[in-house]
Amino acid sequence: MASSSIPAGAGAHGDPTRRDFLMVASGAMAAVGGIAVAWPFINNLNPAADTLALSQVEVNVKPIAVGSAITVKWRGKPVFIRHRTPEEIKAAEDVKLSELPDPETDNKRVTDTAKKVRPEWLIIVGVCTHLGCVPLGNKPGDPKGEYGGWFCPCHGSQYDTSGRIRKGPAPKNMAVPDYLFSSDSLVKIG
Amino acid sequence: MASQHGAPPVFNNKVIAWIDHRLPIFSYIEKEYHTFPTPRNFNYFWNFGAIATVMLVLMIVTGIVLAMNYQPNAALAFDSVERIMRDVPSGWLMRYMHMTGASFFFAAVYIHIIRGLYYGSYKAPRELLWMLGVVILLLMMATAFMGYVLPWGQMSFWGATVITNLFSAIPVVGESVVTWLWGGFAVDNPTLNRFFALHYLLPFVIVAVVALHVVALHVHGSNNPLGIDPKGPQDTVPFHPYYTIKDGFGLTVFLIIYAIFVFFMPNALGEPVNYVPANPLATPNEIVPEWYLLPFYAILRAIPDKLSGVIAMFSSIGLLFLLPWLDTSRVRSCTFRPIYKWFVPVLVIDVLVLGYCGAHPPEGYFVPLARVTTFYYFFHFLILLPVLGKIERPLPLPPSIADAVLTKKAG
Numbered sequence: 080m081a082s083s084s085i086p087a088g089a090g091a092h093g094d095p096t097r098r099d100f101l102m103v104a105s106g107a108m109a110a111v112g113g114i115a116v117a118w119p120f121i122n123n124l125n126p127a128a129d130t131l132a133l134s135q136v137e138v139n140v141k142p143i144a145v146g147s148a149i150t151v152k153w154r155g156k157p158v159f160i161r162h163r164t165p166e167e168i169k170a171a172e173d174v175k176l177s178e179l180p181d182p183e184t185d186n187k188r189v190t191d192t193a194k195k196v197r198p199e200w201l202i203i204v205g206v207c208t209h210l211g212c213v214p215l216g217n218k219p220g221d222p223k224g225e226y227g228g229w230f231c232p233c234h235g236s237q238y239d240t241s242g243r244i245r246k247g248p249a250p251k252n253m254a255v256p257d258y259l260f261s262s263d264s265l266v267k268i269g
Numbered sequence: 270m271a272s273q274h275g276a277p278p279v280f281n282n283k284v285i286a287w288i289d290h291r292l293p294i295f296s297y298i299e300k301e302y303h304t305f306p307t308p309r310n311f312n313y314f315w316n317f318g319a320i321a322t323v324m325l326v327l328m329i330v331t332g333i334v335l336a337m338n339y340q341p342n343a344a345l346a347f348d349s350v351e352r353i354m355r356d357v358p359s360g361w362l363m364r365y366m367h368m369t370g371a372s373f374f375f376a377a378v379y380i381h382i383i384r385g386l387y388y389g390s391y392k393a394p395r396e397l398l399w400m401l402g403v404v405i406l407l408l409m410m411a412t413a414f415m416g417y418v419l420p421w422g423q424m425s426f427w428g429a430t431v432i433t434n435l436f437s438a439i440p441v442v443g444e445s446v447v448t449w450l451w452g453g454f455a456v457d458n459p460t461l462n463r464f465f466a467l468h469y470l471l472p473f474v475i476v477a478v479v480a481l482h483v484v485a486l487h488v489h490g491s492n493n494p495l496g497i498d499p500k501g502p503q504d505t506v507p508f509h510p511y512y513t514i515k516d517g518f519g520l521t522v523f524l525i526i527y528a529i530f531v532f533f534m535p536n537a538l539g540e541p542v543n544y545v546p547a548n549p550l551a552t553p554n555e556i557v558p559e560w561y562l563l564p565f566y567a568i569l570r571a572i573p574d575k576l577s578g579v580i581a582m583f584s585s586i587g588l589l590f591l592l593p594w595l596d597t598s599r600v601r602s603c604t605f606r607p608i609y610k611w612f613v614p615v616l617v618i619d620v621l622v623l624g625y626c627g628a629h630p631p632e633g634y635f636v637p638l639a640r641v642t643t644f645y646y647f648f649h650f651l652i653l654l655p656v657l658g659k660i661e662r663p664l665p666l667p668p669s670i671a672d673a674v675l676t677k678k679a680g
Contacts, residue, residue: 121449124463130453150550155455157550209575211434212427212552232554234570234631248631250575 135269137261140200148217150205153268157205157213158256159229160266163240168198170227171241178245181252185241188252191266192259202258202268203242207231209249214238229253301487306505307512308493310674314388315491315512316519317381323520324374325479329472331367332416335360339419341465343458346421347546365535371413372538373527375561378406387613389601390492396593398485403589405478410562410586412471415464417559418456422543427556429456429464435569438576455549495673496602497666504670555630563627564620568646570631571639581643588650595650597658605664609657612649619645 136153140160143149148161163171171185188203190196207214209231215221216229216238224230224237226245231237236247243252258268278299280286289295338357340349353360382402385391391399418429433450437443452459490499499505506512530537538560542553558566568585572578588595603610619642626639667673 124449124452126448126451126453127459130457130459134454152550155453155457155549210556211430212556213550231552233552233556248573 135267137265137267139264140266141264145199147219150217151268153204153256158268159201159203159205159217159242159253161201161203161217161240163199163201167227167240171239171243172198174239174241174243180244181250183241183243183252185243188241188243188255192257195260197260200260200266201240201242202255202266204254204256205229206253207233207236207249208244208251208253209234209236209247214253301508302513303507303509305487305490305508306499306502307491307508308495308499308670309504309506309511310493310495310670311491311512311515312494313515313519314380314384314494316516316523317377317384319516320520320523321374321377321381322479323524324370324377325472325475328367328370328374329476331363331370332469332472334363335367336469339465341419341462343421343461343547346419346461350420362531365531368539369527369530369535371416372559372561373523373530375409375413377523378409379561382406383613383617385492386616387603387610388492388494389496389596389598389603391593392596392601393593394489395485395492398482399593400590401478401482401485403586405475405482406589407586408471408475408478412468412475413559413561415468415471418461418464419468420543421461421547423545423547423553424540424543424556426456426547426549427552428558429460431556432558433460435579435582438579440576457549492601493670494602495604495667495670496600497670500669557628560624560628563625564623565627567623567627567639568643570627571636571643581647585646588647592650592654595654597655598661598663599658600663600666605666606661607664608661609654612653612657616646616649619649 134154136151136158138149138151138160140162143160143162145162146164146167148159150157150159152158168185174185176182176184185198186196189198189201205213205217210233212231212233214229214231214236216223222230222232224246226237226239228238228240228242228245231247231249234248236249237245238249238253239245241252242255244250256268258266260266277296280289280295285295335353338349338353338360340346350364353364355361357363385399385402414428414432418425433447433456436450437447439446448454450460451457452463493499540557540559545553557563565582565585569578569582572581598606598609600606603613623639623642623646626635626642629635631639667676
């Protein structure tokens with residue numbers, strides 16, 4: 080700061096003055112205040128309470144026959160619930176982890192939040208991890224891809240019977256949501 | 270730039286004189302749009318700034334009346350657009366003008382940008398003018414994307430899903446950012462609401478940036494096909510009536526083509542699948558953006574890694590901010606750049622091929638084609654342009670605009 084701009088009564092040349100201290104302190108307070116005011120506006124865009132309240136669904140899985148699958152809507156996204164056949168379970172378990180782009184055991188993907196393993200039930204978020212399309216394979220007659228799981232029509236990603244990515248541009252396996260079987264036929268997702 | 274026609278205007282009308290003495294809007298209009306000295310050698314490429322401005326106004330006017338009948342609610346949006354089409358008086362016309370208008374606004378702006386590239390309009394002292402233009406382009410893309418979501422058709426919904434999912438590529442905070450953008454766990458009603466609010470806001474932000482763009486333009490005046498500065502009154506003509514007439518003529522031709530689309534093929538540039546209501550549980554066979562975003566979509570998909578693809582896509586536009594410094598040639602206009610003049614059309618073809626790739630699923634030969642054209646796009650700006658400016662030997666510049674124009678006429 081040029082000495083000519085220091086008012087009379089200020090500190091010696093080059094030393095911080097009381098005015099400098101006030102400038103920094105009030106500037107810092109203004110910045111904190113600015114952030115404090117900005118936060119509610121930013122936070123305002125986060126999911127609202129009613130949106131969050133809808134973040135759990137309960138599904139009765141009893142009517143799902145072995146070898147078939149259903150789609151339920153959870154948090155605005157499709158969730159696939161597949162009642163796997165013993166062959167499908169075996170196919171998923173027998174894969175070597177080294178063959179997988181996103182290595183994960185089948186066992187881990189069929190474990191609920193109470194750590195109970197139910198290999199016959201595969202529950203995954205039916206959203207392709209590439210750019211968010213819904214893969215085909217739930218309805219009878221749908222293409223299931225080379226690995227008997229799901230096939231994404233958008234960019235050709237193929238998933239196996241554990242919902243793991245095997246081929247195509249998707250980087251990750253389809254996500255497993257938190258879920259809990261409250262009985263053998265009732266599952267709570269979310 | 271001071272008016273070459275000298276003294277400030279005298280208004281004979283007493284009311285105008287009274288107002289102008291207190292708020293000099295009439296003096297301003299007189300100075301900037303009447304006597305404003307403008308290079309005498311503009312070609313028709315110089316029409317597109319004015320054309321783009323008219324399209325912006327047209328989009329705002331049609332958009333405001335559409336908003337009066339549109340319902341930004343996921344349960345009502347699709348039907349409200351159909352109601353505009355079928356029941357609202359002239360609603361079909363307003364919507365088709367708005368829909369087709371977006372395409373023509375982009376077309377005008379892209380020609381305006383190519384003009385700037387070829388004639389070096391981004392070079393000193395017009396770097397900020399150019400950068401404000403790039404800001405306008407980015408704002409237009411954001412506005413167009415959010416506007417496309419509003420009819421809540423299949424392509425609206427899935428386009429929004431794919432584009433917002435791009436942000437999930439950001440390391441660590443990606444997923445939270447996407448949830449924040451959505452206001453939920455997927456594209457849904459909160460997303461539609463906020464996109465509508467922003468789609469209504471951003472055009473006015475564009476108006477503000479356009480105003481800055483015009484202010485910056487009027488500091489040093491327009492560039493011209495020769496790329497040399499006017500040296501005196503013999504090199505310029507007053508803006509009005511010379512260029513008001515020339516812009517008016519170009520605008521009329523442009524609007525005739527626009528009207529052909531509005532009245533005879535309003536859906537030619539759109540995706541039929543967007544007339545199917547949004548269904549979060551079924552993805553359409555193929556997700557493609559509108560034509561004006563296809564080249565950037567192709568760059569995104571050309572790169573096999575998700576994060577790198579997103580970075581490449583944003584860089585392809587971000588790069589334009591650096592253009593004034595990437596071009597090392599001191600000559601503005603390609604008229605006097607014997608080598609580079611061929612590379613501007615090559616770049617345009619490259620971007621068109623990218624757009625062609627973006628319109629098709631990334632399979633077969635589209636994959637290598639998109640990769641080669643993506644590589645060339647970056648090569649053009651990052652290597653060719655800086656190097657060529659150093660080694661190219663430009664042709665001799667004419668002594669003045671008048672000299673060049675009159676010699677050409679004589680010869």
